[in-house]
Amino acid sequence: MQTALSVLVDSMLITFVFALAALGLAIIFGLMGVINMGHGAMLTLGAYFTWFATTKGVPFVAAVLLAAAGVGLIGLLLEHFIIRHFYDRPFETLLLTWGFFLISTELIKIAFGTDLRTVTNPLPGAAHFGSFVLPAYQSVVALISLALIVGLGVMLYRTGLGIKIRALVQNAEVASLLGLNVARAYKLVFVAGSAAAGLAGALISPMLSVDPYIGNIFLVRSFFVVIVGGIGQVLGGTLVGSFLIGGSETFFALFSGQVVAQTIVFMLAILVLRFRPAGVLRAQ
Amino acid sequence: MMLLELKEIHAGYGPVPVLRGVSLQLGEGEILGVLGRNGMGKTTLIRCIAGTLPLTQGSIHFAGQEITRLAPHERAQLGLTTVVQGRGVFPRLSVWENLEMGRIAAGGGKRSRLDEVIGYFPRLGERLRQPAGTLSGGEQQMLAIGRALMTHPKLILLDEPSDGIMPILVHQIAEILLQINRREGVAIVIVEQNVPMVFALTDRCVILEKGRVVAEGTREQVSQSAVMREYLAI
Numbered sequence: 450m451q452t453a454l455s456v457l458v459d460s461m462l463i464t465f466v467f468a469l470a471a472l473g474l475a476i477i478f479g480l481m482g483v484i485n486m487g488h489g490a491m492l493t494l495g496a497y498f499t500w501f502a503t504t505k506g507v508p509f510v511a512a513v514l515l516a517a518a519g520v521g522l523i524g525l526l527l528e529h530f531i532i533r534h535f536y537d538r539p540f541e542t543l544l545l546t547w548g549f550f551l552i553s554t555e556l557i558k559i560a561f562g563t564d565l566r567t568v569t570n571p572l573p574g575a576a577h578f579g580s581f582v583l584p585a586y587q588s589v590v591a592l593i594s595l596a597l598i599v600g601l602g603v604m605l606y607r608t609g610l611g612i613k614i615r616a617l618v619q620n621a622e623v624a625s626l627l628g629l630n631v632a633r634a635y636k637l638v639f640v641a642g643s644a645a646a647g648l649a650g651a652l653i654s655p656m657l658s659v660d661p662y663i664g665n666i667f668l669v670r671s672f673f674v675v676i677v678g679g680i681g682q683v684l685g686g687t688l689v690g691s692f693l694i695g696g697s698e699t700f701f702a703l704f705s706g707q708v709v710a711q712t713i714v715f716m717l718a719i720l721v722l723r724f725r726p727a728g729v730l731r732a733q
Numbered sequence: 734m735m736l737l738e739l740k741e742i743h744a745g746y747g748p749v750p751v752l753r754g755v756s757l758q759l760g761e762g763e764i765l766g767v768l769g770r771n772g773m774g775k776t777t778l779i780r781c782i783a784g785t786l787p788l789t790q791g792s793i794h795f796a797g798q799e800i801t802r803l804a805p806h807e808r809a810q811l812g813l814t815t816v817v818q819g820r821g822v823f824p825r826l827s828v829w830e831n832l833e834m835g836r837i838a839a840g841g842g843k844r845s846r847l848d849e850v851i852g853y854f855p856r857l858g859e860r861l862r863q864p865a866g867t868l869s870g871g872e873q874q875m876l877a878i879g880r881a882l883m884t885h886p887k888l889i890l891l892d893e894p895s896d897g898i899m900p901i902l903v904h905q906i907a908e909i910l911l912q913i914n915r916r917e918g919v920a921i922v923i924v925e926q927n928v929p930m931v932f933a934l935t936d937r938c939v940i941l942e943k944g945r946v947v948a949e950g951t952r953e954q955v956s957q958s959a960v961m962r963e964y965l966a967i
């Protein structure tokens with residue numbers, strides 16, 4: 450019973466961390482159709498910015514916000530100088546964002562070195578319920594992740610900005626004929642997705658040791674989350690995808706090692722894609 | 734002063750020219766019909782005026798300013814809006830959201846014309862929460878026109894509104910377009926193959942054939958032209 454409960458709670462925590470990590474990708478991929486191979490690097494940058502700022506004495510919360518803004522700014526520059534010229538060419542944007550990943554990873558190594566860095570956990574406590582433990586920081590991050598997803602949902606489905614973005618996704622030409630500045634709207638979405646990735650990297654940084662490849666741990670999972678959940682299902686898809694990927698990973702890890710568990714999960718994800726290519730939420 | 738003026742415009746796709754020197758003029762609050770058979774360049778003409786296809790030659794003026802090189806959204810912000818062929822409703826937005834998009838796309842701050850639109854098209858009023866993709870073709874056309882009206886335009890470009898709609902509804906839509914034109918003072922350029930629809934709306938039309946205007950004038954003059962007789966005989 451205790452184990453079942455703790456597996457459930459662990460799965461929920463993992464689900465929300467995965468959802469947080471995947472959110473930026475889901476925004477950019479789901480809304481714009483751009484496969485951002487630089488997503489992992491954006492997570493990494495968010496983690497390093499947080500590490501750097503906290504070592505310089507910036508309080509953790511401010512460091513997280515700075516990291517999100519910094520990665521958002523990098524996303525803005527990337528979009529403005531490169532990506533926006535290639536929106537109608539998905540393969541080129543894939544290669545270009547991959548180039549961004551390679552270059553920024555090298556720059557991170559030059560700037561911060563390859564040593565493992567640690568960001569001090571700002572909330573080291575935990576609540577104990579018998580044998581089962583609820584870590585405070587992870588719980589707060591899960592709540593932030595949930596709040597971001599709900600907030601994004603409210604924005605998309607309850608505001609004028611949301612109407613504009615959904616209209617843009619459904620028919621960009623008609624949106625522009627009604628007066629929408631499509632280039633600016635795409636820019637906004639790309640920056641929002643980048644900032645979300647930066648925020649995710651920042652919030653994840655105290656949970657793991659920070660190295661130049663920390664983002665990659667989440668990159669493949671993020672892609673699976675987005676694809677299993679269903680591309681374009683930015684909210685429900687991200688949550689359901691994260692739960693399936695994160696939950697089953699936690700579950701299988703009970704009976705086998707982490708690596709075996711991940712392999713099983715990826716194989717299951719591939720099966721899902723084979724039989725439900727539009728994602729679990731959407732029948733073809 | 735003319736509201737819309739095209740001077741000798743040329744445009745096409747790649748090396749193939751489609752429009753080869755089209756000139757047109759339209760005053761404020763006027764309705765102009767552009768007739769032409771399939772593939773004669775009607776949609777191409779609309780796209781040139783709306784700004785989604787660049788000209789290779791010629792110029793376009795709208796409301797006292799040259800717009801030849803403006804982006805579609807900049808033209809829309811000046812009061813030139815377009816109802817595309819096939820209507821282009823946002824299928825997964827509700828009817829209300831489609832209409833609201835018309836009001837806010839250019840930045841919001843405009844007075845909502847929802848009541849007027851529902852007055853013209855009561856069927857939309859009964860379906861405000863319905864996803865636009867589930868409307869019938871005729872209802873989608875009403876929605877597209879209503880949405881255009883929500884942008885507070887000076888000019889609406891209509892690309893074959895009769896396409897795929899039964900004749901009785903085409904007639905109703907023409908009536909409502911006339912009302913909109915009279916009450917709101919909106920000018921209309923309507924591109925059509927459906928001759929009765931155009932004649933129900935306006936006296937002034939041109940015939941487009943192989944990228945050129947081959948006849949121009951009042952309904953009577955155009956009806957008498959050799960091209961039109963050939964056209965109606967088909």
Ligand SMILES: Nc1ncnc2c1ncn2[C@@H]1O[C@H](COP(=O)(O)OP(=O)(O)OP(=O)(O)O)[C@@H](O)[C@H]1O
Pocket residue numbers: 746751769770771772773774775776777778818893926
């Ligand atoms: N995107 C495109 N690329 C290449 N050629 C095109 C393109 N769009 C249209 N054409 C060609 O340009 C010509 C004019 O097309 P257009 O769509 O303007 O005709 P139309 O008068 O609107 O026809 P319809 O009544 O069928 O809508 C046609 O020969 C068509 O094949």
Ligand SMILES: [Mg+2]
Pocket residue numbers: 775776777818892893
């Ligand atoms: Mg056409």
